[in-house]
Amino acid sequence: MEPDSEEDGVSGARSRGEAGVIRVLDELVRNQIAAGEVIERPASVVKELVENAVDAGARRVRVDLEEGGLRLVRVTDDGTGMGAPDLARAFAPHATSKLRDAADLDHIASLGFRGEALASIGSVARCAIFSRREDEELGGRVENEGGRLTDPAEAGGPCGTSVEVRDLFFNTPARRRFLKRPSTELARCTDVLQRAALGQLGIGFVLTHDGARVLDVEPEMDLRARVRRAFGADLAESLEQVDARDGTTVLTGLVAPPRFARRDASRQMWFLNGRTLRDRVLVRCLKDAYRGWVLDGRQPVAFLHLAMDPGAVDVNVHPAKAEVRFRDQRRLFGFLVNALREAASRTEMATPGASMLASAAGRGERGAPGQGAITDPGPLPRGSGAAEPLVVREVAGAPPIVDLPGRREEAAPTLAEGGDDLAGPYLTIASTYVARAVPDGFELVDQHALHERVTYEELLADARAGAVEVQGYLVPELVELSAAEVDLLARHAGDLARIGIQLEPFGATTVAVGGVPARLRRPDPAELVRVALGVLESRREAPAAEDLLEDVLHSAACRSSAMAGDDLDPAEIRSLLERARAFDGAPTCPHGRPTRVRFTLADLERAFGRR
Numbered sequence: 001m002e003p004d005s006e007e008d009g010v011s012g013a014r015s016r017g018e019a020g021v022i023r024v025l026d027e028l029v030r031n032q033i034a035a036g037e038v039i040e041r042p043a044s045v046v047k048e049l050v051e052n053a054v055d056a057g058a059r060r061v062r063v064d065l066e067e068g069g070l071r072l073v074r075v076t077d078d079g080t081g082m083g084a085p086d087l088a089r090a091f092a093p094h095a096t097s098k099l100r101d102a103a104d105l106d107h108i109a110s111l112g113f114r115g116e117a118l119a120s121i122g123s124v125a126r127c128a129i130f131s132r133r134e135d136e137e138l139g140g141r142v143e144n145e146g147g148r149l150t151d152p153a154e155a156g157g158p159c160g161t162s163v164e165v166r167d168l169f170f171n172t173p174a175r176r177r178f179l180k181r182p183s184t185e186l187a188r189c190t191d192v193l194q195r196a197a198l199g200q201l202g203i204g205f206v207l208t209h210d211g212a213r214v215l216d217v218e219p220e221m222d223l224r225a226r227v228r229r230a231f232g233a234d235l236a237e238s239l240e241q242v243d244a245r246d247g248t249t250v251l252t253g254l255v256a257p258p259r260f261a262r263r264d265a266s267r268q269m270w271f272l273n274g275r276t277l278r279d280r281v282l283v284r285c286l287k288d289a290y291r292g293w294v295l296d297g298r299q300p301v302a303f304l305h306l307a308m309d310p311g312a313v314d315v316n317v318h319p320a321k322a323e324v325r326f327r328d329q330r331r332l333f334g335f336l337v338n339a340l341r342e343a344a345s346r347t348e349m350a351t352p353g354a355s356m357l358a359s360a361a362g363r364g365e366r367g368a369p370g371q372g373a374i375t376d377p378g379p380l381p382r383g384s385g386a387a388e389p390l391v392v393r394e395v396a397g398a399p400p401i402v403d404l405p406g407r408r409e410e411a412a413p414t415l416a417e418g419g420d421d422l423a424g425p426y427l428t429i430a431s432t433y434v435a436r437a438v439p440d441g442f443e444l445v446d447q448h449a450l451h452e453r454v455t456y457e458e459l460l461a462d463a464r465a466g467a468v469e470v471q472g473y474l475v476p477e478l479v480e481l482s483a484a485e486v487d488l489l490a491r492h493a494g495d496l497a498r499i500g501i502q503l504e505p506f507g508a509t510t511v512a513v514g515g516v517p518a519r520l521r522r523p524d525p526a527e528l529v530r531v532a533l534g535v536l537e538s539r540r541e542a543p544a545a546e547d548l549l550e551d552v553l554h555s556a557a558c559r560s561s562a563m564a565g566d567d568l569d570p571a572e573i574r575s576l577l578e579r580a581r582a583f584d585g586a587p588t589c590p591h592g593r594p595t596r597v598r599f600t601l602a603d604l605e606r607a608f609g610r611r
């Protein structure tokens, strides 16, 4: 009997109560539902196919796209290839060569294992696979058009595999509507390929779009060379190496100076045993490692490989396998933050002036006397896109500020060195910047940013020593808040007192502020309370007291040192510079803006055409 004929349908079946209403979905619908989890857009197709190529032991992987991958994604590899029996099964759901039983899930070393990708892609696009094993004369070809599968047919071609995916979502219009313009889809595909190229050292990758080459990485290139290909020489030459180990866990990779931090995380890459992942815990590690050095909301740039015993991490928690679960997360977190902060602290934090001189020179009047030599492209440092790294020759007795690639150990920060007595004269520009000579050139100081840094570091030192000086109010300042906010502050009143913010509830919706840190310039109690609340609320887990102190001091210092526009006399400038000497390792304000820009004599000589 046919319970679901057109006329009576499901309700008819229900009214008769015979056949029931639960049906087993047919295979195509099942695959399309699975595709909904794994395949969202061309970039997800690229990701799955590239992972298959890597799992197949490819040395070279080539990806060709048309119209941002909307019309065509083709991934070609020189890996093991598939024989006819495997080819016949490749598009079947839950068909995989990488997993035998549930026990294997505990130690997955391949990128794929769910056996879902090809079945999913085949159910929502027009696909074809050509594949040939090395030990066979001929290869084979199968097609799958939205779930309609052909039998493998013999076909000629090179060893390896080529998978073609055309017209993604041609048979699921609702999904197709969520796709973006080709340029947007291309950007996402490029991101996938960049991550693959930086994650799979030893494998070469080529990406083309509508016939033009977008990315090209040779198998033998190391990580730094790959970064240079993907993101340019300026970034590649500024990176510092990370090399750390904790038991069997090994962290290697490259971290960038804080000034490269971006609003998006496109240049922050984590790889776990070769697998690309976007894990919240790891993102948080980098954020903590760069604390105080990058602007709020910016993401540090880093390319990091984590090698761990596959048994110490569960990768089977997310269909696209982007998130994982670490067995001993606390220990891992501490290890990573320490190693990363140490490496980040070795990066060049002072903004090199040399790159600015090139653009300043470019602003000179055309044809003005003396400008000819400056605009001559020959010996000048070029802008950030240049293939050649900036090179600064050493001047007798003084180390260079811009590092020579590979000779970083000789390039110590210059400011604390002997010979700089901090004596003026100072030239104040726009009541904000101070210019002064240093032994090997000159520097510009943003007095506001430097004051923020100094206040922050001094407050932090006071707090750590338990000796924050408090300025008490004769009459407490009352700040009105919500009951929940008052409650939150009350629970952290002890921690706040340690950093000099003294407050107590004053009725259900008011706090009374009795004192604030004396070091703050023009403190505004209501503002301080809001800053503290902001920090407490932004932390999902209860913050460690130490973290809370740092964050509050950080914000409070920045908001209260309103010095840009204030005229400082030479004695005040000198005292600021002297206090700053203690923190020369990190010449940025606590929000990550530069506090100083330095120009060496070599920079000047080059700018004036003397060398």
Ligand code: ADP
Binding pocket: 048, 052, 053, 056, 077, 079, 080, 081, 082, 086, 090, 095, 096, 097, 098, 111, 112, 113, 114, 115, 116, 117, 118, 119, 161
């Ligand atoms: P999974 O990668 O999770 O095993 P897929 O659906 O992506 O599942 O692939 C199914 C199977 O097809 C793989 O297990 C593998 O045996 C085979 N396969 C897919 N792509 C390739 C390739 N490029 N080279 C060789 N074999 C492949």
Ligand code: MG
Binding pocket: 048, 051, 052, 111, 112, 113, 115, 117, 118
């Ligand atoms: Mg796969």
